[in-house]
Amino acid sequence: MSFGPPPAGFEVAAPPAWTPPSQIEQALFEAKRREDWAAYFGTLAQCRLFFEIQKDKADATPSATHVVFGHDPRVAGGRIWAVYTEGMLPAPEPHRVFDWKYLEWFPKVWQPTDPPQIVVNPGSPCEAFLPCAPPHSSAWAQYGQQASPRKRSLQLRTLRFGGPLQGTVAHGLACGALLCVHNGSFWNAMAWHGTGYPGERNRLREWWGITSREEWQYYLRDLLACEQHSSVWDFALRLRRTIARDFGGYVDVGYLKQAAANVVRANSEGSVIVSEEGVTKTDPRPESEVQARIEGVHRLIGRITRYEARMRADGVLDENGYVSSVDAWDLGRASKMARWGLGARFGTLKEAESTVIQAGRAATRSYKSWRDFSAGYILGRSLHFDEEEFGPWYEDMVSAHQILLSDPDSPWLTIPFR
Secondary structure, eight states: OBBSSSSTTTTOOOTTTTSSSHHHHHHHHHHHHHOOOHHHHHHHHOEEEEEEHHHHHHHHHEEEBBBOOOOTTTTTTTTEEEEOOOOOEEEEEETTTEEETTTTTHHHHHOTSSSSSSETTTTTTTTEEEEOOOTTHHHHHHHTTTTTOOOOOOOBOSSSEEEOOHHHHHHHHHHTTTHHHHOOOOOTTTOOTTTHHHHHHHHHHHOOOOOOOOOOHHHHHHHHTTTOOOOOHHHHHHHHHHHHHHHOOOOOHHHHHHHHHHHHHTTTTTEEETTTEEEEEOOOOHHHHEEEHHHHHHHHHHHHHHHHHHHHHHTTSSSTTTOOOOOHHHHHHHHHHHHHHHTSSOHHHHHHHHHHHHHHHHHHHHHHHHHHHHHHHHHHIIIIIIIIIIIIHHHHHHHHHHTTTOOOTHHHHSSSOO
């Protein structure tokens, strides 16, 4: 049995105007057209191959893989194992979910009772039929085993077809582009499968503690309201904005620290609160607590100014620029959280799209440009994770920032911020 085309009479011809969704499908199509199966398998060996799994069994036993096999009348017996490259995945449905593996995994797990053929991107111009049983499978399995190390490098990936390139949805998706470049995912994939159903569920559980639709919705609301970062960060940046507005732009760090100390002291002296329930008096805070708060704010101001100095040196900020807000840290994650929840089937495509649009609109209220938005995101991420190590938590975002402001296909260059 040979690789490649389906049985005689069922060849899938490429329509004249077919647009491959991404470079992967483009490479597969060209290799198939040349009948260069070494190149075809070489491409397959470098990418994730998705396949349908049983959702209820995946929920019950996440560590196991429960494959759903398909049907194709072109194959003897009709049974096939359909696999998809990332750009060819069907739109998410509530009860139809996918997992992924690399090429070499498939022949390792194949059983004689399984379908005799794996079909790559069935029904598409880059479709290929792969015989599963040895010795055929052992030949193409070698391509996966010999594949070069699959390192997820920072790169801008765009769906040429199947993802929005302009408009409000695209704008909202672009708010999550820093993370997409970092993770090597399509920035404009609204119909999100991400790392597959088990992977997206695991992501939300491990990083956010999210295991239900209600918890996902809670974090979406918090992120869109920009309430998933420290209020002390907001205090320091808002105070600096106020001083800059009142005194012409430049704010001396020493002056900012003194102003912050004055505000903390004033807010700690106790007050009288009048409400419908009556009059309530709050007692002054102990001096030790006040001093601790002041020292904490001073340390934060120092961290912010040191990060901004480094960001100026790295070209993220202009020579005299500073970060006005870290709202972008929440809004960029809101754009991604919408998609992560869709991939985990905690929400629908319509809900995810609505959230993405809201994130984009909120971003335009807080910032003037993609560059300003990026600086706010990088500072927020660094304050949250980096601990002034200026390590990968910071450096990877600076690299993604540079890609998004230089690559001709970047949404930050093709989609107006406002």
